[in-house]
Amino acid sequence: MTDDVDIIPQLKKIAIFSGLSDDVLVTIAQRATKRKLAPGDVLMKKGDPGDSLFLIHEGWVKITTVDSKGEELILNKWGAGAAIGEMSLLDGGMRSASAVALEDTEVLELSREAFEEIVKSPVVSLAIIKDSTRRLRFATTYIERAIDLAQKIAAGDYSFLEQSQALINDNDDSKAAQMLSAFFTMVRKVKEREDGLKQQLEKLTFEIDQTRRKKEFEEITGTEFYANLKEQAKALREKRAQE
Amino acid sequence: MNKGKIVSIHSFRGGTGKSNTTANLAAQVALAGKRVGVVDTDIQSPGIHVLFGLDERKMGKTMNDFLHDKATIREIGLPIHENVGGAVGLSKLKDTHIWLFPSSISGRDISQILKEGVDFNKLNVGLQTTISEFDLDYLFIDTHPGLNEETLLSIATSDVLIIILRPDNQDLQGTSVTVDIARSLDVPNLFLMINKALPKYDPVQLKKEIELQFNAPVAGVLPLSFDMADNASSDLFSLRYPDHEWSKGLRGVAEAILALDNK
Numbered sequence: 001m002t003d004d005v006d007i008i009p010q011l012k013k014i015a016i017f018s019g020l021s022d023d024v025l026v027t028i029a030q031r032a033t034k035r036k037l038a039p040g041d042v043l044m045k046k047g048d049p050g051d052s053l054f055l056i057h058e059g060w061v062k063i064t065t066v067d068s069k070g071e072e073l074i075l076n077k078w079g080a081g082a083a084i085g086e087m088s089l090l091d092g093g094m095r096s097a098s099a100v101a102l103e104d105t106e107v108l109e110l111s112r113e114a115f116e117e118i119v120k121s122p123v124v125s126l127a128i129i130k131d132s133t134r135r136l137r138f139a140t141t142y143i144e145r146a147i148d149l150a151q152k153i154a155a156g157d158y159s160f161l162e163q164s165q166a167l168i169n170d171n172d173d174s175k176a177a178q179m180l181s182a183f184f185t186m187v188r189k190v191k192e193r194e195d196g197l198k199q200q201l202e203k204l205t206f207e208i209d210q211t212r213r214k215k216e217f218e219e220i221t222g223t224e225f226y227a228n229l230k231e232q233a234k235a236l237r238e239k240r241a242q243e
Numbered sequence: 244m245n246k247g248k249i250v251s252i253h254s255f256r257g258g259t260g261k262s263n264t265t266a267n268l269a270a271q272v273a274l275a276g277k278r279v280g281v282v283d284t285d286i287q288s289p290g291i292h293v294l295f296g297l298d299e300r301k302m303g304k305t306m307n308d309f310l311h312d313k314a315t316i317r318e319i320g321l322p323i324h325e326n327v328g329g330a331v332g333l334s335k336l337k338d339t340h341i342w343l344f345p346s347s348i349s350g351r352d353i354s355q356i357l358k359e360g361v362d363f364n365k366l367n368v369g370l371q372t373t374i375s376e377f378d379l380d381y382l383f384i385d386t387h388p389g390l391n392e393e394t395l396l397s398i399a400t401s402d403v404l405i406i407i408l409r410p411d412n413q414d415l416q417g418t419s420v421t422v423d424i425a426r427s428l429d430v431p432n433l434f435l436m437i438n439k440a441l442p443k444y445d446p447v448q449l450k451k452e453i454e455l456q457f458n459a460p461v462a463g464v465l466p467l468s469f470d471m472a473d474n475a476s477s478d479l480f481s482l483r484y485p486d487h488e489w490s491k492g493l494r495g496v497a498e499a500i501l502a503l504d505n506k
């Protein structure tokens with residue numbers, strides 16, 4: 001995979017490469033290898049060590065995992081231009097999901113060895129560090145925002161919903177933005193339910209049985225003990241009033 | 244003679260929050276610079292002393308000993324402000340003046356008191372002596388639920404009676420009789436306090452409705468709160484969580500008591 005020029009814009013879309021110059025991207029493209037998949041072919045398996053990045057050039061793959069019952073659960077579908085497993089190049093972590101081709105698919109594979117060759121250049125590695133840091137900062141900002149909003153919700157303050165659009169920046173990392181926007185949808189639903197409950201504030205329907213009230217009063221006040229007490233209390237209050 | 248006021252806290256049913264309310268009201272009034280006493284009527288089951296962080300083993304002489312001439316009031320009063328410990332809320336009391344007076348004028352004891360002729364006057368002298376010996380501005384009494392003779396004694400001697408109720412028909416029925424009794428015994432100041440109010444009721448409307456039913460002021464509508472239930476008996480809630488809705492409501496009741504002095 002050497003001479004394919006339209007690969008460059010695609011590589012640029014991969015977050016960790018977004019800060020790299022075209023020259024470097026060409027080197028990367030040269031080191032990448034092309035792989036063809038038939039429908040049903042497994043590109044990567046959940047739990048395998050992640051040691052390469054795939055760039056879908058043509059076709060579709062599904063990202064799957066298994067649910068608690070052991071059944072396949074499709075998390076996502078990706079088509080041309082999408083990159084899969086980019087984080088693995090940096091942290092060598094395990095695959096968090098599987099990827100299976102849905103149709104005839106062509107991907108570019110960049111192995112970690114090849115990647116490590118490229119990052120030997122300080123210019124390249126610095127660009128990657130800068131970009132990773134920028135994304136980390138965005139993620140942190142979003143988490144802080146979410147904590148702040150969660151505290152508002154706990155206090156019953158939903159006023160921020162009116163300006164929720166302004167809180168999501170289009171340039172922000174798309175996953176974080178997705179998370180915040182899902183958060184807002186959830187809060188709107190909660191608020192609706194709460195408003196509904198408030199409107200249903202129960203009518204007060206208290207009723208005192210006056211006959212019973214009178215009867216119980218007379219039972220208590222009808223004793224000798226009470227008559228004495230009442231008299232003593234009266235005397236005491238009069239005495240106190242004079243002091 | 245005595246300027247100190249006796250404030251009784253009562254409720255028709257048990258578990259309405261009397262002990263928590265009494266302890267917190269006493270603490271708030273003490274924080275307002277008043278000299279305060281609290282009569283603990285229940286040293287067996289977890290009573291007020293627990294809220295003040297005191298151990299029952301520390302409590303030697305009780306009010307009963309005083310009523311039977313076996314102890315002086317001086318020997319009975321425990322200075323809470325000198326034993327605040329490390330609890331966040333309680334430790335705010337260290338510059339105040341607040342004493343606990345353990346007593347067990349309940350059940351068997353009360354019938355004994357009555358039989359032996361320790362009557363209303365004697366109890367009253369006991370309370371008045373407590374007030375004068377410690378130069379108290381307020382003496383709070385946490386009563387037992389229901390209208391037994393002991394509670395009637397306590398109501399009869401009170402300058403201020405606070406009846407706590409939960410907003411439901413059973414409590415309203417029982418409270419109505421207590422209100423009638425308080426009026427029959429000429430209690431000069433009667434307040435109602437709603438505790439454990441469910442969020443399904445609008446507090447403003449609730450206050451209005453209850454005031455209408457009893458023709459008596461509602462000094463506070465305090466919400467049912469899980470925080471309150473969680474904190475149970477480990478510290479004084481209104482001192483530990485001053486910004487909580489329950490604490491705000493409670494301070495309102497304390498202010499109503501303090502305002503009586505300016506009347």
Ligand SMILES: Nc1ncnc2c1ncn2[C@@H]1O[C@H](COP(=O)(O)OP(=O)(O)OP(=O)(O)O)[C@@H](O)[C@H]1O
Pocket residue numbers: 254256257258259260261262263264388438439440465466467468469471472473474475476489
């Ligand atoms: N507003 C409230 N919300 C939730 N729980 C409360 C509230 N007020 C009091 N409680 C809880 O209710 C229980 C009973 O409170 P407390 O002991 O003060 O009541 P009491 O009237 O003195 O009870 P008793 O009649 O048994 O002496 C405690 O566990 C307390 O923490």
Ligand SMILES: [Mg+2]
Pocket residue numbers: 261262263285290385
């Ligand atoms: Mg109690």
